[in-house]
Amino acid sequence: MGSSPIEFTHSRTSRAYCRVLYSHTWQVGDVLVWDQRATMHRGTPWPYEQPRTLASVCCSMTDSDGLAEARGLTM
Incomplete structure (x- = not known):
């Protein structure tokens, strides 16, 4: 393998998701929302x-809150 388990995992997941990469250029007042459970994310130096x-x-x-509808499973 030649790399740590973390480096190995990161290289495989980064390649798999590079086609859906989103990078944000911040401006004062910006808010960004994502689903922690389904998104690999990281910060960059500033x-x-x-x-x-x-x-x-x-x-x-x-389910009582409308989970299925929010996931788009029902109409």
């Missing part, structure tokens, strides 16, 4: 002298 604010909200749904 000028460390500039402030950076990150916030995370975790929520979940159940």
Whole structure:
């Protein structure tokens, strides 16, 4: 193999998903939302002298909340 398990896994998953890569150029006031359970994501370096604010909200749904409809399983 020649690399650590993490490097090996990252190289395989990065190649598989490069066709759906999204990179965001941030502007003041931007908000980005993604599904933590279904998205591989990572940060990139930024000028460390500039402030950076990150916030995370975790929520979940159940069948009684309309989970199937949100997933597009029913109409």
